[in-house]
Amino acid sequence: DAKTTQPNSMESNEEEPVHLPCNHSTISGTDYIHWYRQLPSQGPEYVIHGLTSNVNNRMASLAIAEDRKSSTLILHRATLRDAAVYYCILRDGRTSYGKLTFGQGTILTVHP
Amino acid sequence: DSGVTQTPKHLITATGQRVTLRCSPRSGDLSVYWYQQSLDQGLQFLIQYYNGEERAKGNILERFSAQQFPDLHSELNLSSLELGDSALYFCASSATGLSYNEQFFGPGTRLTVL
Numbered sequence: 001d002a003k004t005t006q007p008n009s010m011e012s013n014e015e016e017p018v019h020l021p022c023n024h025s026t027i028s029g030t031d032y033i034h035w036y037r038q039l040p041s042q043g044p045e046y047v048i049h050g051l052t053s054n055v056n057n058r059m060a061s062l063a064i065a066e067d068r069k070s071s072t073l074i075l076h077r078a079t080l081r082d083a084a085v086y087y088c089i090l091r092d093g094r095t096s097y098g099k100l101t102f103g104q105g106t107i108l109t110v111h112p
Numbered sequence: 113d114s115g116v117t118q119t120p121k122h123l124i125t126a127t128g129q130r131v132t133l134r135c136s137p138r139s140g141d142l143s144v145y146w147y148q149q150s151l152d153q154g155l156q157f158l159i160q161y162y163n164g165e166e167r168a169k170g171n172i173l174e175r176f177s178a179q180q181f182p183d184l185h186s187e188l189n190l191s192s193l194e195l196g197d198s199a200l201y202f203c204a205s206s207a208t209g210l211s212y213n214e215q216f217f218g219p220g221t222r223l224t225v226l
Binding site: 032034036038042043044045046049087091093097098099100101102103104 | 114156157162170202210212214216
């Protein structure tokens with residue numbers, strides 16, 4: 001699986017936007033970029049995914065660089081409930097299985 | 113609530129014992145995944161089933177086995193337990209086994225081996 005690199009931790013204030021970066025310089029053309037997050041004492045939760053174009057959903061936006069070697073998860077207005085570990089994961093679209101390979105992720109702290 | 117249920121929530125047992133963890137996927141989901149989360153190894157994929165058949169294997173020990181039943185629920189069996197098997201075990205499900213499908217995770221089973 002292609003590797004991703006994320007900062008160990010980031011901090012934000014409540015109601016401010018948060019930009020969580022992810023580098024994936026060895027991404028292949030068939031790799032989807034997925035983001036999951038894990039709130040304290042809970043299982044991971046799907047956030048968003050994309051292939052080439054920017055994506056928006058009710059939780060977040062995903063901005064993908066034109067060369068696809070990096071991406072940014074954008075939380076438009078952070079809340080205390082967004083404090084979690086955020087994982088950026090690449091998944092090969094050619095495979096017929098769908099395991100997730102989790103790295104260390106970014107610990108997001110949100111201050112009131 | 114993801115719609116994935118796992119039982120039991122907590123399990124405390126002794127070394128050398130055998131336990132069974134149970135997972136019920138979301139209604140309609142055909143694929144089930146098992147993951148292990150420990151402090152030193154992070155979240156690791158163990159095994160995937162799709163519609164009753166094993167689809168992919170990850171870092172699953174030989175002492176561990178799993179199956180998916182005709183009603184699509186899955187069980188993870190852990191035997192000859194060691195202290196190092198203490199971890200959170202998560203089950204996830206997805207509509208198909210394909211890599212672009214999102215996975216829905218259960219609340220996990222916390223296993224403590226004494």
